[in-house]
Amino acid sequence: MIIPPIFKGLPINGFFTTRFLGLAEISRLLNIPFENLYLPIQKHTEKVFVLDHDINPPIADAVITKRRGILIGVQVADCVPIILYDKKMHIVGAVHAGWRGTASGILKNTIEKMTARFYTSPSEILIAIGPSIRWCCYGVGYEVIDAVKKTIGEGDYFMKKADKYYLDLPSANKYQALSMGISQQNIWIYDECTFCHPEKYYSYRFSKGITGRQYGFIGLI
DSSP states (O other): OBOOGGGTTSSEEEEEOOTTOOHHHHHHHHTOOGGGEEOOBOOSOOOEEEESSOOSOOBOSEEEEOOBSOEEEEEESSSEEEEEEETTTTEEEEEEEOHHHHHHTHHHHHHHHHHHHHOOOGGGEEEEEOOBOOTTTOEEOHHHHHHHHHHHOSOSSEEEETTEEEEOHHHHHHHHHHHTTOOGGGEEEOOOBTTTOTTTSOOTTTTTTOOOOEEEEEEEO
16 A cells, blocks of 8 residues: 555545555455445546445546545546545545546646635645556657647656657646645645556556456545
8 A cells, every 4th residue: 555645644534556466455454344345337438426425336537525434435447546635625536547647737727626626725635646657658649749738737757768658647736736726835746657567566568468457546534
């Protein structure tokens, strides 16, 4: 279990898993009922779901809530898991950001939804970005870079080597957060690449499509 130091001492459970920790183990270790581990149906969309009383999982790639006693999360295998906490209004969020979600502004949409629904101020948000594929291993076509640039603008989140482009999804989402008014000191990024460490993480690209998933979860205590 990877616990972001940015959340140390706060009244939340916020963490990322490796390939060795499944949902049943999370439920047992944290003494949380299995049915209180909440995952949306992910489809690489820009949709953000507000979890209130309806616990039927919708199609969405981000969830926010003020409910206690429940862990909201996302599942990934190279895409970026992002967890958020508004330390003033006590709102949590979980985001799944692949390149399509990043290009669609899924993190921006999540912050906007937190602001509109719960009066969150971006200055109060802490963000942890979990293990995902990094630019050392994520070669993409220029059309992917172009799609992300149209949403985020310029930034140090891609590079070109020979005739190939390499995208760093964690950095791209960091720039998206910064553009929404999140301060640099309130953003924590885990530096390991899922593709580089297949013994530790599930990687869709390394496994060529057939693989399991790891998780990012957050919940109010």
